[in-house]
Amino acid sequence: DQQVKQNSPSLSVQEGRISILNCDYTNSMFDYFLWYKKYPAEGPTFLISISSIKDKNEDGRFTVFLNKSAKHLSLHIVPSQPGDSAVYFCAASLYSGGGADGLTFGKGTHLIIQP
Amino acid sequence: GAGVSQSPSNKVTEKGKDVELRCDPISGHTALYWYRQSLGQGLEFLIYFQGNSAPDKSGLPSDRFSAERTGGSVSTLTIQRTQQEDSAVYLCASSSDYEKLFFGSGTQLSVL
Numbered sequence: 001d002q003q004v005k006q007n008s009p010s011l012s013v014q015e016g017r018i019s020i021l022n023c024d025y026t027n028s029m030f031d032y033f034l035w036y037k038k039y040p041a042e043g044p045t046f047l048i049s050i051s052s053i054k055d056k057n058e059d060g061r062f063t064v065f066l067n068k069s070a071k072h073l074s075l076h077i078v079p080s081q082p083g084d085s086a087v088y089f090c091a092a093s094l095y096s097g098g099g100a101d102g103l104t105f106g107k108g109t110h111l112i113i114q115p
Numbered sequence: 116g117a118g119v120s121q122s123p124s125n126k127v128t129e130k131g132k133d134v135e136l137r138c139d140p141i142s143g144h145t146a147l148y149w150y151r152q153s154l155g156q157g158l159e160f161l162i163y164f165q166g167n168s169a170p171d172k173s174g175l176p177s178d179r180f181s182a183e184r185t186g187g188s189v190s191t192l193t194i195q196r197t198q199q200e201d202s203a204v205y206l207c208a209s210s211s212d213y214e215k216l217f218f219g220s221g222t223q224l225s226v227l
Contacts, residue, residue, distance in 0.1 A: 036218075042220050042221075044158070046215050105157045105159075
């Protein structure tokens with residue numbers, strides 16, 4: 001039973017346009033969310049995060065939106081660049097800080113930026 | 116080095132053999148995690164170490180899997196009597212807080 005779902009295995013976007021990656025979660029106890037980016041043959045790298053007390057967090061071209069009532073978050077990349085082509089993982093955490101289980105990850109969305 | 120280091124980067128083994136995967140976390144990080152990613156799947160939590168506390172082994176898929184962390188630093192993940200379904204990328208991560216994990220490049224394990 002997946003607690004973090006990324007329903008789009010892949011997404012193709014033209015360079016310069018906006019990329020929107022979606023993530024849904026089922027556990028209402030999650031209250032800290034992260035996006036990781038992964039290139040082939042490399043480990044995932046942290047991209048951006050958001051706490052449940054916020055509904056938006058922005059860092060340069062990357063913005064994460066959180067809709068707690070819908071248990072949905074999204075990552076917006078604008079404008080999209082060729083170097084953004086990678087697999088993007090959504091992850092969720094229980095901020096109780098127990099640490100057990102680490103982060104719960106989705107299956108990832110492969111973003112392809114077309115020139 | 117400054118990042119999480121894993122070795123070997125690739126490991127090919129025969130079914131039934133034992134394998135050991137190594138992880139050197141970032142210096143000073145008290146938390147260490149092992150995840151694995153099977154083909155087409157997300158990152159599956161395996162085990163978590165925090166300081167000197169007993170590890171959280173709740174994600175280990177069977178008793179063929181075990182892990183140690185010596186001296187609060189280097190960790191070894193051991194898989195005994197490997198099976199073909201163990202083929203995956205095994206990722207180690209370390210952290211100084213409970214949210215932001217820093218991952219190594221992983222070990223690609225192939226069981227023939």
